[in-house]
Each structure stands twice: as C-alpha cells, then as structure tokens.
Amino acid sequence: MPLPSSKRRQKPVASPKSQIQGSAHTRVLRRRQRLPHSPHIPAPSSLVSIPPQDSYDGALSQIESLLESILDAVINGTDLVIPYQTVRPSPGVPPVVSLEGGARQMTTEVVKFPGRNIQEVKRFDAIFRILELSHEALLTGNLITKRNIYYQNTELFRSQSVVDDMVDNLAFTLGVGRGDLNIVAAARGLIAGPIDVMMRGGATVQYGHGLSGGNGNLIPPINSVDKVDFHNTRWLLVIEKEATFRTLANSGYSSTSRAGHGILVTAKGFPDLATRRFLSTLHSVRPQLNVFALVDFDPHGVSILRTYQYGSQRLDHEENVTLPHLKWLGIRSSDIMSRSSIIMSHSLQDSQSGDSQTSQEFASQGSLAYSFGGSDDERPAKRPKSNYPRDSNESVAPLTLDDRKKAVSVMKQICGEKGFESAGLEQMQELQRMLMLNVKAEIQTVDNFGDITDWLDERLSV
Amino acid sequence: MSKQYLTAHTVDQAHPTEIFSLAPTPTSLFSASGSSALRIHTTTDPTFPLQQTIPNAHKLGCHHVCTARGGAGHVAATVGFGGEIKVWTCKDKDGNVGGEWTLQWETTPSSNGGKNAATNAPGRGRSVGGDVWAIALSTDEGFLACTTSDGRIHVWDLAGRECIQTYETGGSSGGGSFAMAVDLSRDGRLTASGHESGAVYVFNNDAGRLVYSLSGLAKPIRAVAFSPGGKLLAAAGNAGIIALYSVDHGEHVGNTKPSSDRPAWITSLDWNYTGDYLLSGALDGRVKVWDPTRGICLATHSETDGALWSVRWLPRNERALAPGMSKGEMFCAAGASRSISFYREATGS
Numbered sequence: 001m002p003l004p005s006s007k008r009r010q011k012p013v014a015s016p017k018s019q020i021q022g023s024a025h026t027r028v029l030r031r032r033q034r035l036p037h038s039p040h041i042p043a044p045s046s047l048v049s050i051p052p053q054d055s056y057d058g059a060l061s062q063i064e065s066l067l068e069s070i071l072d073a074v075i076n077g078t079d080l081v082i083p084y085q086t087v088r089p090s091p092g093v094p095p096v097v098s099l100e101g102g103a104r105q106m107t108t109e110v111v112k113f114p115g116r117n118i119q120e121v122k123r124f125d126a127i128f129r130i131l132e133l134s135h136e137a138l139l140t141g142n143l144i145t146k147r148n149i150y151y152q153n154t155e156l157f158r159s160q161s162v163v164d165d166m167v168d169n170l171a172f173t174l175g176v177g178r179g180d181l182n183i184v185a186a187a188r189g190l191i192a193g194p195i196d197v198m199m200r201g202g203a204t205v206q207y208g209h210g211l212s213g214g215n216g217n218l219i220p221p222i223n224s225v226d227k228v229d230f231h232n233t234r235w236l237l238v239i240e241k242e243a244t245f246r247t248l249a250n251s252g253y254s255s256t257s258r259a260g261h262g263i264l265v266t267a268k269g270f271p272d273l274a275t276r277r278f279l280s281t282l283h284s285v286r287p288q289l290n291v292f293a294l295v296d297f298d299p300h301g302v303s304i305l306r307t308y309q310y311g312s313q314r315l316d317h318e319e320n321v322t323l324p325h326l327k328w329l330g331i332r333s334s335d336i337m338s339r340s341s342i343i344m345s346h347s348l349q350d351s352q353s354g355d356s357q358t359s360q361e362f363a364s365q366g367s368l369a370y371s372f373g374g375s376d377d378e379r380p381a382k383r384p385k386s387n388y389p390r391d392s393n394e395s396v397a398p399l400t401l402d403d404r405k406k407a408v409s410v411m412k413q414i415c416g417e418k419g420f421e422s423a424g425l426e427q428m429q430e431l432q433r434m435l436m437l438n439v440k441a442e443i444q445t446v447d448n449f450g451d452i453t454d455w456l457d458e459r460l461s462v
Numbered sequence: 463m464s465k466q467y468l469t470a471h472t473v474d475q476a477h478p479t480e481i482f483s484l485a486p487t488p489t490s491l492f493s494a495s496g497s498s499a500l501r502i503h504t505t506t507d508p509t510f511p512l513q514q515t516i517p518n519a520h521k522l523g524c525h526h527v528c529t530a531r532g533g534a535g536h537v538a539a540t541v542g543f544g545g546e547i548k549v550w551t552c553k554d555k556d557g558n559v560g561g562e563w564t565l566q567w568e569t570t571p572s573s574n575g576g577k578n579a580a581t582n583a584p585g586r587g588r589s590v591g592g593d594v595w596a597i598a599l600s601t602d603e604g605f606l607a608c609t610t611s612d613g614r615i616h617v618w619d620l621a622g623r624e625c626i627q628t629y630e631t632g633g634s635s636g637g638g639s640f641a642m643a644v645d646l647s648r649d650g651r652l653t654a655s656g657h658e659s660g661a662v663y664v665f666n667n668d669a670g671r672l673v674y675s676l677s678g679l680a681k682p683i684r685a686v687a688f689s690p691g692g693k694l695l696a697a698a699g700n701a702g703i704i705a706l707y708s709v710d711h712g713e714h715v716g717n718t719k720p721s722s723d724r725p726a727w728i729t730s731l732d733w734n735y736t737g738d739y740l741l742s743g744a745l746d747g748r749v750k751v752w753d754p755t756r757g758i759c760l761a762t763h764s765e766t767d768g769a770l771w772s773v774r775w776l777p778r779n780e781r782a783l784a785p786g787m788s789k790g791e792m793f794c795a796a797g798a799s800r801s802i803s804f805y806r807e808a809t810g811s
C-alpha cells in the first residue's frame with residue numbers, strides 16, 4: 001500500500017536539528033578559508049577551488065517542513081498534501097504559443113492523499129518517495145542519480161521519464177535547483193584534457209591527454225568536485241558531436257594544438273544539466289579560460305549553442321547553468337561558402353581578366369552537354385588552399401521542412417529576448433542566411449579527410 | 463558586341479544587415495534585409511536619396527519584396543522570415559497616388575491558412591502547409607502569387623483579400639518540393655514556379671491547372687522569370703546556368719554554358735522592359751547582362767565579393783537622371799555587402 005510506513009515518517013522528526021546546524025556551521029568555516037581564492041582575485045596558481053553549491057540548507061529545511069506538515073496531517077487525521085507545480089506545457093498547447101507569449105506554462109496544483117483516484121494515490125506515493133530519497137541524500141551528503149531513484153521501485157515509477165519530470169517539477173515547486181536536492185542525472189558529458197580534478201572525497205582524477213578506456217571520461221557532478229588544477233590550459237572547446245570529440249581526444253589534440261593546451265568537452269547533442277553546470281562553474285572560477293563551441297550549421301546546432309549560452313526553456317528555474325561567454329567557433333555559412341561550389345567560380349584570375357566579353361553562349365536547342373575544356377587552366381587558382389582537395393559540397397544538404405520551422409522558432413526565441421545582444425544578432429544573421437541558402441552542413445564539412453585540426457588551430461588561437 | 467555599364471552610384475550601408483531583395487517602381491526602389499525595416503530610395507535623382515523607411519515591418523527580417531513588373535508601382539508586397547505577407551500601397555483612402563507608403567493588409571497563411579486551409583486535413587497536428595517564401599505581383603497589381611516551403615503556390619486576389627487558387631505540386635499526401643521562386647506572366651494568365659528539386663512548373667491561372675512540367679537543370683531553382691512578351695521563361699539556380707523555355711510549346715530552347723566547371727549559384731534573374739536583355743546575379747558577387755537571342759554574355763560586373771541576393775532593372779525613364787547623362791537603361795544589385803549598387807549604360811556604346 002502506498003501509505004507511508006511509520007518508520008519513514010519517523011525520519012524527519014528524528015533528525016536532530018543540531019546536526020543540520022552543525023554541518024552548516026562547518027560549511028561556513030570552510031567557505032571563509034576559501035575566500036582568498038574567490039574568482040575575483042584569481043589565484044596565481046592554476047589550482048582553483050570549486051565553491052560548494054549553495055542553498056543546501058534551504059532545500060533541506062523546505063523538505064523537512066514539508067514532511068513535518070505531512071506528519072501533522074497524519075496526527076490530526078486530515079488530508080495529506082504535497083504542493084506540486086508542473087513546468088512542462090500541457091500537451092494540448094503547442095510550444096510555439098508559449099514561446100511567442102514569452103510566458104511559461106505553469107499549473108499550480110497539489111497532490112493529496114487519499115487522492116481522488118488511484119492515479120493520484122500512486123503519484124503521491126512516488127513524489128513522497130523522491131522527497132524521502134532526496135532528504136536522505138541531503139542528510140548524508142551523498143548524491144543520488146535519477147536512474148537510481150527509478151530503480152528503487154520500478155513498478156511505482158513505471159518509467160524513467162516519470163522520475164525525470166517529477167524531480168524537475170519538485171525542484172521547481174520548492175524553488176531550488178535539481179542539484180540542491182542532491183539529485184543528479186547520470187553523467188552524459190565527456191571531458192578530455194590535461195587537467196586534474198580533486199573530488200571532495202579526496203580522490204584525484206587526471207584527465208590526461210587522451211581518453212582512458214573506451215568510454216571516455218565522464219564529467220563528474222560539480223557538487224562533488226573540490227578543486228580543479230587547470231595547469232596551463234588556455235581554451236575549452238565544447239563539441240556537439242561525440243564522434244568529433246573522440247577523434248580529437250584520441251589524437252591528443254588538447255595537448256598538441258597550436259593554440260596551446262586546452263580542454264575538450266561534449267554532451268553528445270543537446271547538453272544535460274550536469275554538463276552545463278560543470279561548464280558554468282568552470283568558467284566562473286576560471287574566467288580567463290576561453291570557451292568555444294563547435295556545432296553543426298543547422299537550426300539544431302544553433303539551438304544547442306543557445307542552450308549552453310542561455311539555458312533551456314523547460315529548466316529555466318535552474319541557476320548557474322548558463323555560459324553567456326561561449327563563443328561560436330563554427331561552423332558558419334562562411335565556412336561552407338568558402339569551400340563549396342557556391343562561390344567556387346570566383347577565381348582570382350577570372351576577376352583580373354576583367355569584365356564582360358567572355359562570350360558565354362546559350363547551348364543550342366536543349367543540349368545539356370556542357371563544355372568544360374576552356375576552364376581547365378582556371379582550376380588551380382580556384383582552390384582557396386591546396387589542402388582542401390575534397391569537394392565538400394557533398395556534405396552540404398538541403399534543409400527539411402522541419403529544419404525550416406525549427407530555424408524560425410529559434411529566430412523568434414532570439415527576437416523575444418530583451419535586448420538583442422550581439423551574439424543574438426550574429427545567430428539571427430546566420431539563421432537567415434541558412435534559410436536563404438536552404439542548406440545545412442555538419443561539422444565534418446570543414447575537415448580535411450577527417451582531420452579538423454588545421455581548421456581548429458586557426459580559430460582557437462585568440 | 464558588348465555593352466558597357468558604369469557604376470552610377472552606390473548607396474553604402476543601405477541596411478544594417480545583408481540585403482535579400484530589391485523591387486523597383488517607376489520612381490523608387492524597395493529594399494528588404496535581415497533587419498526589421500524596409501527602405502525606399504528615390505531612383506529619379508542621381509544621388510538616390512532615401513525616400514522612406516518603414517520601421518518594424520518584419521520582426522525577424524524580410525526575405526522577399528516585390529512590385530508589379532511593368533506595373534503602375536502603387537502596390538508592393540513583402541514576406542518576412544516569420545511567414546507573414548504584408549501588402550503596402552502608396553494610395554491614400556481616396557485613391558490618390560503619392561505620399562507615404564502604408565500597410566494595406568497582412569496575413570500569415572501558415573497559421574490561418576487562408577481560404578484553403580479549412581478544407582485541408584490538420585495533418586500531423588502542425589500548422590497547415592509550409593511557410594510562405596517567394597512572391598510575385600501581377601502587372602495590374604490585382605493578384606499576388608506566393609510559394610510555400612512544402613511546394614504549394616497560392617494565388618491571392620488582393621481586392622478581395624482571399625486566396626483564389628492553390629496549386630499543389632506534391633502527391634496526394636502533400637509535401638511537394640520547396641518552391642523557391644515564382645513569377646506571373648505580364649498578362650496574368652500564367653504562373654511559373656521553381657523548386658528545390660530542380661523542377662519548373664507552369665500553371666494556367668484561367669483554367670487552374672498545370673500546363674508544363676519542365677526539367678533540365680536538376681539542381682535547386684532559385685529564380686524564374688517570364689519575358690515581357692510572354693514568349694520565354696528563364697530559370698536558374700544552383701546549376702549556375704540559365705535555362706530558357708518556350709512558353710508556347712513548353713520546349714527547352716537553350717541554356718548558357720557554365721563560366722567554369724563549378725559556376726556559382728544564381729540567385730536572381732530579371733528581364734529588361736523590352737525583353738532584349740536578361741540580368742543575373744550570383745553568390746560569387748557577379749552581376750551579368752545577357753543577350754538571350756544571340757546567347758552572349760554582354761557584361762560582367764563584380765564590385766563585391768560578397769553574395770548577391772537580388773538584381774533588378776530599373777523601369778525605363780524618359781528623362782536622363784542628370785544633365786550630361788544618357789537615357790540609357792539602369793540596373794541595381796544588392797546582397798551581403800549591405801549596399802545597393804546602381805549601374806547605367808555607358809554613353810556612345
């Protein structure tokens with residue numbers, strides 16, 4: 001039965017207040033000791049401390065008062081109530097509407113026990129279970145993954161996405177971030193580069209120069225990171241595609257780049273919260289690190305870039321997860337146009353030979369046979385560089401109907417912002433160009449037989 | 463024989479972002495860009511002064527503007543990246559011409575679908591049809607043809623403000639190839655569309671049916687244009703060459719040889735008012751004047767190495783722009799450089 005057992009109910013009451021205050025006290029002390037290392041006064045050394053995530057006490061006390069109120073309700077024999085707000089737009093409302101209006105869909109409701117139906121009873125049980133697990137995680141200082149919560153009772157939660165939604169909604173209702181509940185998503189992002197990460201438990205992870213093992217190095221939850229030694233890294237490159245990341249990591253690009261040592265990161269597509277929080281924190285403790293993004297030239301690439309920069313719509317209540325200084329390294333329309341046949345005919349020789357009079361004729365009567373003979377001698381001048389021998393036009397594809405719709409929706413998002421930053425204007429112009437050209441291109445467009453390092457060297461050197 | 467054209471004037475930084483489209487009236491030139499404002503420059507003065515700015519016309523920027531080719535020049539239409547069509551007029555309420563251009567009406571076909579949307583099944587729960595892309599006005603300024611990203615061509619009656627004709631180019635399930643270009647013949651009888659698939663279709667507006675399905679370029683078509691006499695149809699795009707079709711018989715009568723083995727994508731085409739010359743603009747920044755009857759490129763100009771998005775002849779003027787100038791024909795070009803370049807025929811050639 002979903003009714004909470006008396007043992008569970010004991011827990012919030014049994015937890016002595018002194019214990020919480022005690023832990024808060026030591027945390028304050030630790031924070032004071034760290035003050036000289038605050039981001040505003042960069043430490044001379046490359047070793048930087050990660051400040052502990054705040055509002056620890058806030059989330060804990062909120063959960064405790066919530067659990068206490070439930071206990072009171074049990075004693076008084078009244079309904080058990082958990083406030084519960086949903087951040088996700090209801091299925092009937094197309095997301096575009098909420099985009100245009102700039103208003104977030106928000107349904108305020110409570111989940112009661114006993115409920116009006118069996119679904120509500122189950123929901124109450126599930127939410128209560130998450131609260132309980134979060135409470136325990138907060139007390140012990142451990143982190144619990146959403147995956148782990150799901151496996152606590154697969155029958156109750158039914159699917160992983162139910163847990164994901166409930167955790168986000170619960171965090172939104174309590175006005176805290178997901179991480180403040182000590183609940184994290186299983187790491188998805190990968191990292192490579194010559195940096196050392198010291199965990200709060202005392203362990204040190206050296207990310208080395210390449211990938212250790214076949215799975216790469218998972219990005220650690222930022223809450224569990226104590227210090228990071230950046231050594232002499234100068235740049236950080238966020239890559240949309242895992243394949244590109246692996247190629248670069250395997251070749252040791254983070255140490256061999258002509259732009260100096262650097263860090264490679266991928267979140268395999270749209271970034272997860274853990275990766276975004278990790279990057280945001282890294283940038284706040286190490287502002288001198290230049291951060292770049294390498295994404296596909298398509299509406300989703302721009303959208304991924306914007307998610308790193310400004311966060312996502314759904315998880316707008318999360319804090320410290322944005323990276324507004326992230327620079328858009330590529331790829332851009334100029335990268336495509338300079339090496340595809342779009343402007344290939346623009347050769348130096350041709351423009352010197354000047355205007356007119358080249359007597360280009362209409363082929364007679366429907367003949368489709370082109371004559372190439374006369375243009376052979378022009379060809380060498382046409383190549384921007386001899387090291388781009390491939391006709392990269394092959395990797396340029398037309399936009400689909402969905403791509404075009406997505407592009408317009410991202411443009412509306414850019415336009416909806418207060419103050420149209422220069423980054424927004426740049427993205428707007430690239431999207432307009434994309435729509436006019438009606439082409440998209442993957443990162444691989446700019447590589448040279450799979451070797452993208454020359455292109456990167458040029459652009460990472462700032 | 464070749465013709466010589468000289469740069470008459472350049473309006474530098476006419477827009478803050480790149481210019482996507484130009485459309486002339488007998489006395490002025492509309493320009494549309496990635497920024498929200500439309501600009502109108504006077505073309506009867508050698509300095510081409512700014513006549514009017516229409517701010518906030520299209521929030522996400524404007525990709526197409528059109529006026530009636532050979533028309534009176536009292537109506538203009540624009541399409542924004544958000545998929546909205548706006549129709550502008552310089553007539554006041556009493557029908558007097560002159561003064562400022564004002565908004566006559568606007569519609570967003572992809573959201574309300576116009577007349578035909580109601581008859582269409584809602585499909586997969588998205589807005590009906592694709593977004594509007596290219597547009598063309600009939601010479602009498604009474605009809606507007608517009609294409610959509612899912613391959614449809616709508617014809618609107620501007621007086622009645624309703625969609626009177628829709629041509630489907632896809633199968634029964636819809637989903638035709640993106641219609642990137644459209645034109646109306648001067649007599650208003652025919653509509654031509656150019657598609658991403660490389661197809662060119664000609665429709666009879668009186669009968670409301672497909673007349674010709676023309677192939678030949680195989681690559682995306684970015685511009686289609688009927689000759690003023692209505693005998694020829696020119697089409698061009700990513701193939702980098704111009705194809706000519708006979709309108710009477712639907713025959714492919716010729717196309718240009720490519721200027722190199724990889725000619726630049728052609729973005730814009732325009733016939734002069736006599737039909738003797740054809741103007742083309744391409745992404746390599748070159749504007750070319752062609753003699754279609756003799757099949758010769760008469761002139762090439764490449765003032766800019768940025769992409770050209772639009773090239774247009776200016777309607778013929780009886781008066782020379784300034785003392786000492788010829789009455790020769792003029793054309794203009796604009797694109798990524800954000801400037802508008804005006805060219806005139808050199809005297810004595």
